[in-house]
Amino acid sequence: QGELALGRNILVAFMPWGGYNFEDAIIVSEELVKKDVYTSIHIEEFDVEARDTKQGKEEITRDISNIGEDALRNLDESGIIRIGANVTPNDIMVGKVTPKGETQLSPEEKLLKAIFGEKAGDVRDTSLRVPPGVYGTIIDVKVFSRKGIDKDSRTLAIEEEEVSRVEKDFGDEIKIVESETRKKMRTVIVGSAAMKSTTVGRITFEKGTVVDEKLIAKMSIRDLVKAPVKSADAKTLLGMEENSKSQVRLLRSMMSDKVAYLKKGDDLAPGVIKMVKVSMAMKRRLQVGDKMAGRHGNKGVVSTIVPEEDMPFMVSGEPIQLILNPLGVPSRMNVGQILETNLGMAANAVNQHMATPVFDGASEKDVRVLLKEGGCSETGEMALIDGRSGKYFRQKVMVGYLYMLKLHHLVDDKIHARSTGPYSLVTQQPLGGKAQFGGQRLGEMEVWALEAYGAAYTLQEMLTVKSDDVEGRKRMYEAIVKGDTHLNPSLPESFNVLVKELQSLAIDVDLIESGK
Numbered sequence: 001q002g003e004l005a006l007g008r009n010i011l012v013a014f015m016p017w018g019g020y021n022f023e024d025a026i027i028v029s030e031e032l033v034k035k036d037v038y039t040s041i042h043i044e045e046f047d048v049e050a051r052d053t054k055q056g057k058e059e060i061t062r063d064i065s066n067i068g069e070d071a072l073r074n075l076d077e078s079g080i081i082r083i084g085a086n087v088t089p090n091d092i093m094v095g096k097v098t099p100k101g102e103t104q105l106s107p108e109e110k111l112l113k114a115i116f117g118e119k120a121g122d123v124r125d126t127s128l129r130v131p132p133g134v135y136g137t138i139i140d141v142k143v144f145s146r147k148g149i150d151k152d153s154r155t156l157a158i159e160e161e162e163v164s165r166v167e168k169d170f171g172d173e174i175k176i177v178e179s180e181t182r183k184k185m186r187t188v189i190v191g192s193a194a195m196k197s198t199t200v201g202r203i204t205f206e207k208g209t210v211v212d213e214k215l216i217a218k219m220s221i222r223d224l225v226k227a228p229v230k231s232a233d234a235k236t237l238l239g240m241e242e243n244s245k246s247q248v249r250l251l252r253s254m255m256s257d258k259v260a261y262l263k264k265g266d267d268l269a270p271g272v273i274k275m276v277k278v279s280m281a282m283k284r285r286l287q288v289g290d291k292m293a294g295r296h297g298n299k300g301v302v303s304t305i306v307p308e309e310d311m312p313f314m315v316s317g318e319p320i321q322l323i324l325n326p327l328g329v330p331s332r333m334n335v336g337q338i339l340e341t342n343l344g345m346a347a348n349a350v351n352q353h354m355a356t357p358v359f360d361g362a363s364e365k366d367v368r369v370l371l372k373e374g375g376c377s378e379t380g381e382m383a384l385i386d387g388r389s390g391k392y393f394r395q396k397v398m399v400g401y402l403y404m405l406k407l408h409h410l411v412d413d414k415i416h417a418r419s420t421g422p423y424s425l426v427t428q429q430p431l432g433g434k435a436q437f438g439g440q441r442l443g444e445m446e447v448w449a450l451e452a453y454g455a456a457y458t459l460q461e462m463l464t465v466k467s468d469d470v471e472g473r474k475r476m477y478e479a480i481v482k483g484d485t486h487l488n489p490s491l492p493e494s495f496n497v498l499v500k501e502l503q504s505l506a507i508d509v510d511l512i513e514s515g516k
Contacts, residue, residue, distance in 0.1 A: 007405035008037055012341060013312060013384060014326040014398040025303035026292055027323035029311045038286035038406045043279055044136070048094045048128035050274040056099035060152075060274055064095050064125050078154035080276055085138045087280065091130045093138070094276045097123040128278070133412060140279035144266040149273055162262050170255035174248050178221060181244035185224045188236055189216055192229050200226045289411025294404055296334040298324070312384040314399065319387065322404060337402060342367050342380040344401025349374020428468040428493035442467075457487070464489035 010032070020027050032038060050058040062072055062079040071092055074085040079095030087093065100122055130136075143155040151159070190213050194205040201223040203215060216224065225234075225241050268275055286302065293299035313319040329338060343362055347354040350373055356362050362370075368378050376382070381396035416434040423430055430439035442462050450459040465472040471490040479486060499509045 007403050009344060009401045010037075010404045011318070011321045012400065012402045012404070013320045013323050014329070014338070014341070015312070015323060015384070015393070016325060016327075017312070017323050020304045021300075021323055021325040022303075024298075024300035024325060024328050026300040028286060028302050028305050029308055029319060029321045030305055031308045031311075031319065032321055033286055033305055036285070038290075038292075040284050040406065042282045042284060043139070044134070044282065045277055045279050046093060046128060047275060047277045048096055049269075049272045050096060051271045052273055053099065053271075055101050057273060058096060058098045058126070059123075060094060060096050060276060062095050064092075064097060064127060065123070067092070067095075067125065076154050078152040080141055080143065080154045081138050081278060083138050083141060086136075087130045087138065088135055089130050089132045092127045093130060093278045093280075094128040096126050096128065098126040099123055128276070130280075133415060134280070134282065136280040136282035138278060139281045142277040144268060144275040144277075146266065146268050146273050147264060159262060163259050166255060166258050166262065170251055170258075174251050177244060177247045177251070181221055181240055182219075182224065185221065185237055185240055186213065186216060188233050188240075189224065189227050189229055192233060194228045195230060196228045198226075198228050200228075284410055284412060286406060287411060289415070291407040291409035292404055293407055294337055294402055295340065296337040297332070298328055298334060298337050299407065300324070300328070308387075310387045312393065312397070313387055314382060314384060320384070320399065322402075324402075326398070338380075338398065339364070339367065341398060341400030341402050342371065344403075345376055345380055345399065346370035346374050348401055349376050423468075427497055428470055430467070460489060461487060464492055468493040 016022075017027050048060070050060050052058075060079050062075050062077055064072070064079075072095070074081050074087070075092065075095055076082055081087070081093045141154075141158070143152075143158055145151050145155055189211050191210060193210050194207055196205075197207040198205050201219060203219060203223070205211070205228050207228075211227070211229075216227070219227075221241055221244060225237050227234075227237070229237070266275075286305075288302050288305060290302050291299060292302060308319050311319040311321075312323070329335065339362075343354055343356065346367055347370070350370060354362070367380075371378055371380060377396075379396075379398075380400055381398050384393050384397045384399070385391065386393060414434070418430070418437060418439050421430060421437045421439070432438040432441060447459065447463075450462070465476045465487065469489050469492045472488070475488060475490075499511075502509045
């Protein structure tokens with residue numbers, strides 16, 4: 001009906017609730033989680049390429065050194081994960097080994113290599129693994145091989161499956177064409193008198209008898225053409241048979257082309273021998289930290305999920321599903337959400353579907369009339385009972401139905417923690433962002449906060465050893481190992497960056513030690 005439903009109509013109340021909806025936070029009833037109202041399925045695609053490198057060819061294989069059998073349990077003999085496997089972070093999805101560069105071998109290693117041949121240490125594990133924080137189920141695997149390369153068993157199995165599917169589809173189409181032709185031919189023959197006595201297949205026709213549906217029900221196209229009917233009808237039947245044959249020929253040639261295309265191999269980028277694409281499905285239930293929004297820019301983050309029995313409920317006993325903060329309305333002036341809530345309540349009360357166009361929507365007067373008609377308060381407010389204490393709230397509360405969506409800003413995709421990790425080459429400071437496994441930035445405002453609290457030592461280690469003091473980092477690690485807690489920071493790398501910057505502007509900067 002031209003409507004796309006991405007969200008749900010939810011029973012909401014605009015009221016504060018124990019501070020849990022402070023600063024646009026949203027309180028959600030456990031009912032929405034139990035009923036999977038905002039449960040979504042996300043499909044993520046991961047791919048891995050085996051390339052022809054200068055050191056040798058990369059290989060997609062199950063044979064990876066120093067990896068236990070348990071880690072390989074979901075891989076087939078080609079090193080590719082099976083469909084239906086449940087995976088957790090760091091699980092291998094596609095096993096891959098890459099040749100190492102030529103290294104200088106010691107005389108002992110040369111001797112061992114001469115005796116035992118290529119050693120396992122010549123390759124390193126570069127398998128495709130599940131990223132941190134990702135849990136899911138493998139739903140599809142596609143293998144692409146360069147033309148002329150021998151295909152592994154998994155590729156052949158996928159290919160066979162595709163070919164049999166194509167053959168079945170075309171087989172069904174051919175059957176439909178033949179069935180339709182038979183039906184048309186029968187309409188020509190039924191009701192006409194046999195011109196002569198003859199036997200076609202297993203059916204005997206007597207001259208002058210009228211042919212009925214029952215007599216020719218099981219005859220094939222080839223036999224129907226031979227039916228003893230008048231010459232004009234016989235010509236029509238021949239035309240139908242020829243038309244059917246040409247359609248079947250066309251379908252068969254299309255099928256053979258498609259099968260040949262499936263078997264010929266793929267056009268891959270230069271240097272790529274094989275590519276594997278793995279699709280994973282993840283089920284995400286609504287949880288604390290997920291972002292939600294209505295139709296009026298009224299976005300917020302879920303702060304807590306409350307048991308149904310603790311949520312405020314109406315006099316009828318129906319519990320509220322979602323609580324929003326009333327302070328999110330006046331300063332932002334998006335009063336549309338209030339009107340929508342009222343109209344939603346009225347529509348539910350009169351059991352009607354409402355459509356409100358943008359510039360020709362329901363007026364306040366219309367909403368009041370509908371609310372009155374549905375037996376609700378004209379203001380849309382009602383007395384609510386606290387689910388925790390069983391007592392009425394002191395003030396009446398605005399309750400109604402609001403269209404709420406779950407946004408693609410999910411806490412599972414954003415949550416991130418770092419202990420030690422990569423540093424920037426120039427500044428020697430930790431990298432930023434989840435993708436780089438980076439740290440959290442301590443900006444000027446955070447520095448002011450630490451200064452305001454007089455946390456001098458915390459601030460010092462934040463700006464030196466935890467940031468870009470390379471020597472201090474090493475010393476601190478050694479001190480912790482020895483059990484010494486003394487911190488002695490040295491010159492941060494950012495000072496050297498500044499000096500180099502000044503030198504690039506032709507300003508001579510020298511570090512002069514005191515007393516010289």
